[in-house]
Amino acid sequence: MAEAKEPLLRPKPSPPSTASSRLPRPSSAAAIGGGAQTQRPLFQGMDVLGLKKRGGSIRSWIRVDAATGASQVIEVDKFTMMRRCDLPARDLRLLDPLFVYPSAILGRERAIVVNLEQIRCIITADEVLLLNSLDSYVLQYAIELQRRLTASSSDPSNPDYLPFEFRALELALEAACTFLDAQAAELEVEAYPLLDELTSKISTLNLERVRRLKSRLVALTRRVQKVRDEIEQLMDDDGDMAEMYLTEKKRRMETSFFGDQSLVGYSSTGNAGVSVSAPVSPVSSPPESRTLEKAFSLSRSRHESVKSSDNTTERIEELEMLLEAYFVVIDSTLNKLTSLKEYIDDTEDFINIKLDNVRNQLIQFELLLTTATFVVAIFGVVAGIFGMNFEIPLFAQPDAFQWVLVITGLCGLFLFSFFVWFFKYKRLMPL
Incomplete structure (x- = not known):
């Protein structure tokens, strides 16, 4: 280097x-x-x-x-x-x-x-x-x-020969497109494994890395989009493209300058044969040399305008093809970034769906736990009733305590099964 x-x-x-x-x-x-x-x-x-x-x-x-x-x-x-x-x-x-x-x-x-x-x-x-x-x-x-x-x-007769300003502009576009494409490829290499890891393991660290990656992606997409818009704007405006052909404008300016110099020289030699002492009327017609000069100027202007329009159209086509080639390149880079952004969005949607599924499972578990708590509370009600300070003939039976437990358990199991069936019937527990 x-x-x-x-x-x-x-x-x-x-x-x-x-x-x-x-x-x-x-x-x-x-x-x-x-x-x-x-x-x-x-x-x-x-x-x-x-x-x-x-x-x-x-x-x-x-x-x-x-x-x-x-x-x-x-x-x-x-x-x-x-x-x-x-x-x-x-x-x-x-x-x-x-x-x-x-x-x-x-x-x-x-x-x-x-x-x-x-x-x-x-x-x-x-x-x-x-x-x-x-x-x-x-x-x-x-x-x-x-x-x-x-x-x-060394080879100016090459059919692909372009003016100097177009070659310099082409190299600038090539450098910019190559640089942006390299950054997009580097971002792709880093993004896809990280996103795949995030889908398998959702953690705070992976989420933070994806957040930084998405910020870089948005900034790079904005830069690529701006270059693409500039090229597209130039392609859509023929006047701007014609204005950029500097070599042709310089050649026309030099040709016009030397043409004016030759006409001035011809005018000075044409007036050499005219008598200086001859009277000139203020209302007389202009000299013959001045008339020829105006005629030559008009014909040269028309010829150069026609030739300039033809050359401008041809050069606009050359510049338009040049811009179109790099428009395709930068558009391909933008498509890469767009695909990567869509992949990130799909990964986020998948993670949200996965989190929603976990959240639904937690809600279902909470519903079952609440139902079981309600059933267990029945035992507390029965215990509270039989724990009151009053005497009934049932207390005198030797197997009364066992029968109370069995009947209470069966009622609670029946009630819990009824709630579960009701939840599934109402599709509150699809899983």
Whole structure:
């Protein structure tokens, strides 16, 4: 693992300098802020500690270049990152490791903001800015992205070739889905034996373990459901998917820029043959070069709009298929958790039924015990009657005591049998 971290965490060597050697090194900030910041230090004359207290703290990022796949660790503040990626502050707040935000995938004009479990990054058409962390999943993401970029650069004619932002997004989805699926599998391995043990032996310890297990299951299900909802929301909105195709928008912008430059050059050469001293009427028609420029601009706009719509539809289909593949994966993970929750609910129902059965047996035993107590109380009544201080001829008989016991016992047995038959007749004692 140390060998894997080495190329990511190696600091970028700074070029030798003479006059600016006493100033703070702006190499990391300039790598993100642009070439204009290389002329002077970014934080010269600024209170960095005060800046951190005001919310503009400097954070460490792993930058992966789209063209070469090279990575470097840079440190920039929030405002520089906002200018670089053209993002509002609320989007960067989703990536703040100090707060726990639900998973989100946001498509913006020049970037895609990804917050999927441990993977928190900003994807542009030229680079991936990954929030630096000691988590192994973050380092694995950067290393795997480098490997895929190196492999794809050697074979750009591959029919499965995707734009850079889609490959970075695909890897983020793959990392998040793999992480959640691994947690779901670990929960399954722990849950099923515990639930089986609980059905055979109901104890306070097992019930407490199942309670903690169910809490973890609910939290994991909520996270998986959020990722699934984000993917489904993107698939249902063609506009959001079209907004996420950054390479196509960058290419159209560059084409439009160079096209405007060529038209300006053509206009300047076309006006070269017109006499400067010729009078111009304020109500005359525009020059021929300006008319050609407008015609070329209109035709180019129509051509680019048609071509853009075709490419957008095609790319939306590619992105939709990509999202659909990981939607199936995360939906399978959600089904695992749903099945586990149903198994827990079935186990709880079985335990409740078992406890109800025991409770019913106790009630039946209590009913029989109450009936027997009532029958035994008859002997007490008879003893109380014959224990009174009065004389009757029955006391003079020698076997009178035995006959009283026999007759009282038979009456009590008959009465107890009658109550038992009555309870069964009324189905108060089905067992």
